Amino acid sequence: MTQQNTPDNDATNLADPNTDQSRQGSASQQLPREHHQHHHEHHHDHSHLDDTALRVRSLETLLTQKGYIEPEALNVLIDTYENKVGPRNGAKVIAKAWTNDRYRQWLLSDATAAIASLDFSGRQGEHMVVVENTAQVHNMVVCTLCSCYPWPVLGLPPTWYKSAPYRSRVVIDPASVLAEFGVTLEPHKKITVWDSTAEVRYLVLPERPANSEHLTEEQLAALVTRDAMIGTGLPLDSSLVSL
Amino acid sequence: MDDNNSNSLNASASQLEALAEVASIPRDDNGPVFSQPWQAEAFAMTLTLHAKGLFEWSEWAQCLAEEIKRAQSGGDPDLGDTYYHHWLAALEAIVVAKGVASESQLKQQYVAWDEAAKRTPHGAPIQL
Known part of the structure; x- marks a missing residue:
């Protein structure tokens, strides 16, 4: 697969050439939700849950049927911990890219290697691509599958990220989805939506916050939220640093 | 934050104190850490069952x-990467031991989800 991993290139160069899901920028308004475009290692045309997932689902179903758990309440509890999944590796990657231009270039040209160099090993075979927000472009990441999410870097996906309404609406009308997250972009900014697949996972490199020149790499990392790395949010304001 | 929300957070905070009794749970300064979503789901189900009074933490700790x-x-070798597999097995065991569900019911669900x-x-979303 050819990988031309600079964000300025046409989006189609970044993902599998057999898919056109990555070409979901603001220019593409239709809903390309043909799932065979999710290019899986085994080319299954059906889903597969592994043994562990089946056992967890079985428990969840039975406990729900018997009134011991309510899925909604369970999600609230899970959300409480979603920012606590693993170390906040992604934030460290972003902060390093902000402070070290050579690392930034490496990250944009070979994210898998650049991230691995910080000893944040992903799952095997996981190919990371970093897309950079600029004054002209805002990137957002979506996935039709909850498995297409770089856990080791981003932690647990939020519940809404897996919801069907989010997945379809972010493609059709990303600006209104952003507005619901409290993010308003300058009107001229183009929004590009990237669809993660089993083979390619995206990470957004947000713009460095204004007035953050005096901050250390560690302080900068504290400003990087998970949502900023998905593109549904922006980094925190630099005045919020209280280390 | 509304009242409901803070109540649920407070509840889980007290549960987290109870968790201190459970040996070797992977955690950082702020609480438990998970490497995959199913682990958080298994964890959250366990907290919920405890909150419902199905078992005492001491029972859970022993089961785990x-x-x-x-x-x-x-x-x-128990290097930490299998911790939540043990957790899941313990959860299945305690659910069966407490008579909430039988092994055959669990097996039935397993087959149903697999077929689904x-x-x-x-x-597409997998549904039974």
Whole structure:
């Protein structure tokens, strides 16, 4: 697969050439939700849950049927911990890219290697691509599958990220989805939506916050939220640093 | 934050104190850490069942310890990466032991979900 991993290139160069899901920028308004475009290692045309997932689902179903758990309440509890999944590796990657231009270039040209160099090993075979927000472009990441999410870097996906309404609406009308997250972009900014697949996972490199020149790499990392790395949010304001 | 929300957070905070009794849970300064979503789901189900009064934490800790011991004697080096597999096994065991569900019911659900997954087009939500 050819990988031309600079964000300025046409989006189609970044993902599998057999898919056109990555070409979901603001220019593409239709809903390309043909799932065979999710290019899986085994080319299954059906889903597969592994043994562990089946056992967890079985428990969840039975406990729900018997009134011991309510899925909604369970999600609230899970959300409480979603920012606590693993170390906040992604934030460290972003902060390093902000402070070290050579690392930034490496990250944009070979994210898998650049991230691995910080000893944040992903799952095997996981190919990371970093897309950079600029004054002209805002990137957002979506996935039709909850498995297409770089856990080791981003932690647990939020519940809404897996919801069907989010997945379809972010493609059709990303600006209104952003507005619901409290993010308003300058009107001229183009929004590009990237669809993660089993083979390619995206990470957004947000713009460095204004007035953050005096901050250390560690302080900068504290400003990087998970949502900023998905593109549904922006980094925190630099005045919020209280280390 | 509304009242409901803070109540649920407070509840989980007290549960987290109870969790301190559970040996070797992977955690950082702020609480438990998970490497995959199913682990958080298994964890959250356990907290919920405890909150419902199904078992005491001491019972849970014992159940989990037995699973870990069993796995170790079966050759698991127990380096931390299998911790939540033990957790899941313990959860299944305690659910059966408390009479909430039988092993055959769990098995039935397992088969039903497996079949549901196989008839679901890739990428679509899997439903029973």
